[in-house]
Amino acid sequence: MIGRGLERALGILALIGLVTGLYSAFVYAPPDAVQGEVQRIMYLHVPLILVSYLAFFVVFVASILYLARRRERHDAIAHSSAEVGVLFTALAIAAGSIWGRPTWGTWWTWDARLTTTTILLLIFIGYLMLRALVDDPSRGAVFSAVLGIIGFLDVPIIHMSVVWWRTLHQPASVLRPGPSTVAPDMQVALYTNLAAFVLLYGYFLAKRLRLEEARWELTRLRMEGVG
Amino acid sequence: MVRADGADATRASAAAIEIRRLVKWYGSQPALRGIDLDVAPGEILALFGPNGAGKTTLLRILAGLVRQTSGTVTVAGQPLDRDYNGVRRAMGVLAHGHQLYEGLSATENLTFAAAMLGLDGPSERVAQILLRVGLEAAASSSVRTFSSGMKRRLALGKLMLREPRVILLDEPYASLDLQATKLLEEFLMASKIKGATTVLATHNLTMGFGVADRLAILRQGRLVFEARREETSLEAFRSLFALHGELGEVE
Amino acid sequence: MTFARRVMAIARKDLLAEWRNRESFTAMFSFAFLVLFLFNFALGGDQTLIRGASSGLLWLAFTFTSVLGLARSVQGELENDCLDGLLLYPVEREAIYLGKLLGNFMVILLVEVVIFPLFAVLYNMDLWAKLPRLLLIAVPGTLGFAVAGTLLSTMTASLRAREAMLPFLLFPLTIPLILSAVRGTEVVLLGEPFELAVPWLKLMAAFDTVFLVASLLTFEYLVEE
Numbered sequence: 001m002i003g004r005g006l007e008r009a010l011g012i013l014a015l016i017g018l019v020t021g022l023y024s025a026f027v028y029a030p031p032d033a034v035q036g037e038v039q040r041i042m043y044l045h046v047p048l049i050l051v052s053y054l055a056f057f058v059v060f061v062a063s064i065l066y067l068a069r070r071r072e073r074h075d076a077i078a079h080s081s082a083e084v085g086v087l088f089t090a091l092a093i094a095a096g097s098i099w100g101r102p103t104w105g106t107w108w109t110w111d112a113r114l115t116t117t118t119i120l121l122l123i124f125i126g127y128l129m130l131r132a133l134v135d136d137p138s139r140g141a142v143f144s145a146v147l148g149i150i151g152f153l154d155v156p157i158i159h160m161s162v163v164w165w166r167t168l169h170q171p172a173s174v175l176r177p178g179p180s181t182v183a184p185d186m187q188v189a190l191y192t193n194l195a196a197f198v199l200l201y202g203y204f205l206a207k208r209l210r211l212e213e214a215r216w217e218l219t220r221l222r223m224e225g226v227g
Numbered sequence: 228m229v230r231a232d233g234a235d236a237t238r239a240s241a242a243a244i245e246i247r248r249l250v251k252w253y254g255s256q257p258a259l260r261g262i263d264l265d266v267a268p269g270e271i272l273a274l275f276g277p278n279g280a281g282k283t284t285l286l287r288i289l290a291g292l293v294r295q296t297s298g299t300v301t302v303a304g305q306p307l308d309r310d311y312n313g314v315r316r317a318m319g320v321l322a323h324g325h326q327l328y329e330g331l332s333a334t335e336n337l338t339f340a341a342a343m344l345g346l347d348g349p350s351e352r353v354a355q356i357l358l359r360v361g362l363e364a365a366a367s368s369s370v371r372t373f374s375s376g377m378k379r380r381l382a383l384g385k386l387m388l389r390e391p392r393v394i395l396l397d398e399p400y401a402s403l404d405l406q407a408t409k410l411l412e413e414f415l416m417a418s419k420i421k422g423a424t425t426v427l428a429t430h431n432l433t434m435g436f437g438v439a440d441r442l443a444i445l446r447q448g449r450l451v452f453e454a455r456r457e458e459t460s461l462e463a464f465r466s467l468f469a470l471h472g473e474l475g476e477v478e
Numbered sequence: 479m480t481f482a483r484r485v486m487a488i489a490r491k492d493l494l495a496e497w498r499n500r501e502s503f504t505a506m507f508s509f510a511f512l513v514l515f516l517f518n519f520a521l522g523g524d525q526t527l528i529r530g531a532s533s534g535l536l537w538l539a540f541t542f543t544s545v546l547g548l549a550r551s552v553q554g555e556l557e558n559d560c561l562d563g564l565l566l567y568p569v570e571r572e573a574i575y576l577g578k579l580l581g582n583f584m585v586i587l588l589v590e591v592v593i594f595p596l597f598a599v600l601y602n603m604d605l606w607a608k609l610p611r612l613l614l615i616a617v618p619g620t621l622g623f624a625v626a627g628t629l630l631s632t633m634t635a636s637l638r639a640r641e642a643m644l645p646f647l648l649f650p651l652t653i654p655l656i657l658s659a660v661r662g663t664e665v666v667l668l669g670e671p672f673e674l675a676v677p678w679l680k681l682m683a684a685f686d687t688v689f690l691v692a693s694l695l696t697f698e699y700l701v702e703e
Contacts, residue, residue: 067699122650130647133637137254139703143633146696147647150629153692154651157685161654164677165661219255292565293703315568326563328554330495342487343567369498 007210010203017196021047021189029189041099047194048092049117051201053155055085056120058205059127060152063145072216075141078148080208082127084201089121112163119158123151243268244289244393244424249298251284251448258284260448261298266441271415271425273439275432275468280445282428283323286395289426290320302393316345319391321399325382329371333362333381336370340385352388360384361406376404383410394418396427400434412438432468436461444471484569488577489584495554496585502550506543506589513539514597528601533663536597537656540616541623544586545645548627551582552635561701571698575628579693583624590616603667611666615675618682619659625686626652629693632700658682 025043032039062078065071096114097107108114127147134140249262259281266272274282287293288300291311300307302314327336334353341349357363360380370378379402386394399411415425415438429435436442436456442464444452451471459467496502517535521527528535555561555578564574594612598605605612627648634643649656658678665675 067696119650119653122646126643126647126650129643130633130637133639133643135254136703142699146629146633146700149696150626150689150692151651153688154654154685157654157681157688161657161681164681165657222255223252223257287703290566292562312568312570315566318566320566322559322562322566324559324562326559326566328491328495328560329558330498330554331491335491335494339487339491340567343484343564343569345568 004210007203007206010199010206014196014199014203017192017199021193021196024189024192029186030183038099038102041095043189043193045092045095045099046190047197048088048095049113050194051197052085052089052092052117052120054198055081055088055201056124056152056155059085059148063148063152066141066145067149072141073213075145076209076212076216077205078141078145079131080205080212082124082144082148083208084204086121086124086128087204088197088201089117089124093117093121110166112159112166115162115166116155116159119162120155123147123154127151243301243303244426245299245301246285246289247299247301249285249288249300250296251281251288251293252296257448259288259295262445262448262450264443264450264453266424266426268422268424269419270440271419271427271438272441272443273435274426274428274443274445275430275435276428276445279447281448282445283397284448285445286320286397286426286428289393290318290395291315314393317392319386319389319394321382321386321394321396323397323401325378326385327370327378327381330369332367332369333357333373333384334366336381337384337388341388344389346388349388356384356387359387360410374404375402376407379403380407380410383407383414387414390421390423391418392423394423394425394427396425396429398429399427400429400431408434432465433461436464444468446471481570481573484573485576485580488564488569488574489580492551492554492578492581493584496581502547503585503589505550506547506585507592509546510539510543510589510593511596513542514593514600518600525601529603532597532601532603533660533667536593536663537619537660539593540586540590540620540659541649541652541656542645543589544620544623544627545648547586547589548582548624548631548648549641549644551578551585551628552631556635565701571701572694574701575693575697578632579624579628582628583621586624587617587620590620605667608666608669611672611675612663615659615662615666615679618679618686619655619662622655622682622686622689623648623652625689625693629689629697629700632697652685654685655682658685 021043025040029040029043031037058081059078062074062081066074066078093114096111096117100109101107127144130147131140131144134143244264244266246262246264249259249264251257251259262281262285264272274285276282284293288295289302289307291307291314294308303317305313307314328339331339334357337353337356338349341353346352354363354366357366360383362377362380362384365373365377370381373381394415400408403411415427418425427435427438439456441453441455442459443450444467452467514535517528517539521531555564565571591613594605594609597603627644630648630651631644634640634647637643658681662675662678662682664670665672665678
């Protein structure tokens with residue numbers, strides 16, 4: 001059971017994290033030598049993408065657990081994680097797009113990571129739509145679990161295929177700063193923001209889970225009352 | 228354990244059905260709210276009730292198509308959910324939809340069914356069955372050209388490929404022609420003599436009453452009436468059923 | 479009767495039913511042909527452009543056509559409760575999945591085999607010598623599509639918006655297949671050394687394996703209520 005205490009603690013930690021992250025992104029980290037101030041969006045874009053993948057991983061694990069044990073808890077975790085995942089993925093793509101505009105002059109680039117992230121978003125959205133369209137909730141949970149599992153297993157394959165497709169056609173995109181190619185104080189800012197967004201994800205997940213659990217409790221009470 | 232009519236229950240569990248506290252919810256909609264029911268081997272149970280009472284849900288759970296929310300179903304001493312395929316091997320189902328492939332011929336439908344049931348060398352058996360259900364003349368015609376009575380007879384033929392120990396029928400009297408009705412009665416009686424257990428759900432009070440050993444009425448997912456056929460008459464049962472129907476309306 | 483023979487019996491039943499009225503095959507074939515025909519107008523009649531984009535166009539046509547076939551195959555089982563009938567037999571769910579997969583795969587492949595030469599005629603391309611290698615690319619791609627498609631069409635069959643949902647779920651997942659098939663086909667059509675297509679074949683093989691295993695493990699959960 002997710003207590004209010006845990007939810008609040010995560011919320012406060014996330015807030016602290018975000019404030020620290022903002023500071024490190026805009027004050028602490030130096031501007032990029034080539035791209036200037038605009039490059040600071042990376043501190044938003046990269047953590048968002050990474051947390052999206054984390055969210056999808058959680059969906060994957062929760063889906064497997066649900067199929068194995070059929071505990072509503074796991075289904076609720078999968079559902080909540082997917083919802084937060086869609087949000088973060090969409091934001092990541094938006095951030096990437098905003099980054100690209102002043103830097104390359106285009107709103108969109110078929111960069112491998114951006115493309116894969118968009119495909120991830122499509123799969124996430126499909127997952128949520130599937131849930132919405134199935135009338136019987138437990139059947140919907142099973143279908144979503146299967147989709148969550150095959151979707152996640154597909155992600156590395158999608159990533160590889162897009163990267164190969166890109167590298168055989170165009171030079172690797174410069175929108176690539178993984179932590180290893182980045183200056184140390186920039187790395188600090190990156191990790192700070194990553195931690196902040198993980199906490200934010202945790203907070204949203206906890207909040208959503210409490211809602212789901214309340215709903216399940218309600219249904220359980222109704223079942224007992226009627227049956 | 229000795230039953231009320233003196234029969235030895237231990238010998239009888241060969242093809243008995245035991246249902247305890249069976250509950251099925253579809254999301255937040257209750258379909259079955261706790262059913263307790265027993266059917267002994269060689270017994271035919273006729274299940275009545277208005278649409279939405281849960282008859283089809285109960286049959287689908289017995290058939291292994293639907294997993295119950297809670298409660299147990301035991302068939303021949305084994306819990307149903309421990310060995311679905313084992314129970315399926317012993318079960319014959321006549322469903323509402325005839326489950327026939329309209330693009331194939333009668334022979335092809337039965338041959339496929341025989342293959343699925345694990346019968347080796349099915350062709351003689353298939354020919355036998357087609358003869359028995361009176362479809363030998365139409366054997367190679369596409370099922371699409373069949374009348375609904377012929378389709379029902381073919382579906383019954385599918386059932387007869389093996390001798391099922393448990394028989395489930397959902398609205399078997401719908402769209403039957405005279406020949407099919409007779410065939411069904413013969414089949415049910417013959418199976419009963421061999422000790423098969425039958426559960427039959429129907430709207431047709433007369434036919435259901437006529438063939439049953441026991442009667443039960445389902446209403447909104449609950450068992451509201453149960454009796455042996457000898458304990459009542461058709462007219463009495465009819466009024467009882469109507470009464471339950473009206474009580475239902477008031478609810 | 480062994481597992482394999484049950485699988486074959488199911489596949490054979492599907493193919494037999496399809497052969498009887500050829501509805502699905504005709505619809506798929508006509509659709510694929512129409513799409514390829516329309517490309518001529520969509521690309522402004524520019525033959526060079528079309529030839530340059532030919533591998534992409536072909537696979538676009540095949541992808542849409544496959545969705546048509548997959549949807550119809552599941553429809554056939556939903557009529558008259560035939561899927562329930564299948565589930566009532568003492569047959570492993572995996573066998574049902576594999577049987578349907580095999581049936582779907584064969585029908586889609588057949589459509590492709592017929593479309594390749596037609597495409598060559600329409601756009602004046604010399605494909606005869608290349609046909610075996612084109613098929614070598616087409617088989618793993620089509621198989622992967624059938625693997626994922628059989629699973630997903632079972633999922634979407636009972637949904638309200640099923641016509642839209644199947645492609646919406648299937649296409650993002652099968653992008654690796656589409657990419658690989660297009661690049662591989664391009665290698666063959668441009669006469670490039672076949673080793674260039676091998677990485678794409680490996681990718682398709684990886685996809686097929688992962689999805690086949692995942693489908694076999696999860697199919698039974700999809701069909702029970």
